Amino acid sequence: MSADPLRTADLTVIGQVTTASNITLVCEADGADLRVVYKPIRGERPLWDFPDGTLAGREVASYQVCAALGWEVIPETVLRDGPLGPGMVQRWIETVEDGDGPDLVDLCPAGQVPEGFREVLRALDPAGHPVSLIHAEDPRLHRMAVLDVLINNADRKGGHALDGLDGRVYGVDHGICLHTEPKLRTVLWGWAGEPIADELLTDITVLVKALPGELGERLAELITDAEIEALGARARALLDHPVMPLPSSQRPIPWPAF
Structure with a gap:
């Protein structure tokens, strides 16, 4: 080999x-x-x-x-x-070149959300114009949002979601994840309060079962035991209450958002 x-x-x-x-x-x-x-x-x-x-x-x-x-x-x-x-x-990751439509995560004039997108919030851009922060209503992006809940991602910016040439959606920049304390900050709040799909819950069940074994041993070389325990607790919490969380902090979105 x-x-x-x-x-x-x-x-x-x-x-x-x-x-x-x-x-x-x-x-x-x-x-x-x-x-x-x-x-x-x-x-x-x-x-x-x-x-x-x-x-x-x-x-x-x-x-x-x-x-x-x-x-x-x-x-x-x-x-x-x-x-x-x-x-x-x-x-x-080789990414799709900018097209005519909005990116996976983007800004648009306030309230003018394109079809197939969800509005996260409204704010003012640097020039003082009202805009909406939006993201695609895409199951590939939704799976990323669920992953962010599991790993407690404190920095999911718009530029960290990549539209790959291979048809997949990738997430990058995970250096401030897996803390024991709640730190979820993401631009992918469009599914907040909605149920998590059964097929994703099946995969999360597999993760929970794998943590006490070889997976946990590999993670122990990278993060603390307390952080591994917190990961397991977040996964079990999603299985017990399979709904995407609502923002619970004063800073639920990283800044800058892109």
Whole structure:
């Protein structure tokens, strides 16, 4: 069996995502047709409520949870060495070019919500014009919203939902997830208060059963025991009350939203 270049190939830096709050590099895997995103631990900006040096581990742990659910929402993500030392390495996603219609998450004139979209809130844009924050009424995006509840995503911005060329919708940037305290901040509130589909609940049941075994052992190398217990509690809570939660904090949407 040949080695997986995502895990073993030398990485050559070809660019940097300058809008990211932590060092985020775009690399090519030497000798393979593979582009990746690489976030070295040494480039993480300390956060008071997320211990320094753990963001890369949370990215990988979030992927492990997603994979255990059988949901191809988060691109394959590993923890490995790179040009600037250990860090998170994730497969690069080729996305659909901007079309005539709105993006998966977008802004539109206030109240003028296109067909197939849901309004999240109304606000003023930087120029002072009233706008609506909207997202697509798409089952692929809904599954991402359920995943965010499970992993307690504190930073689901609009730009973190990618429309892949392969027809899938991907979520990226999961460095501030899996905290023990409620921290859900997301732009995907359009399904708040609505039931969760049975097929998603079946997958969540599989996750709950897997946590005490090998999955839990892998997660224990990335996050704390208390965070694993909190993950299990959130999953069981959704099974007991299979409804998307309502916003419960003063800051339910990350800022900036994109």
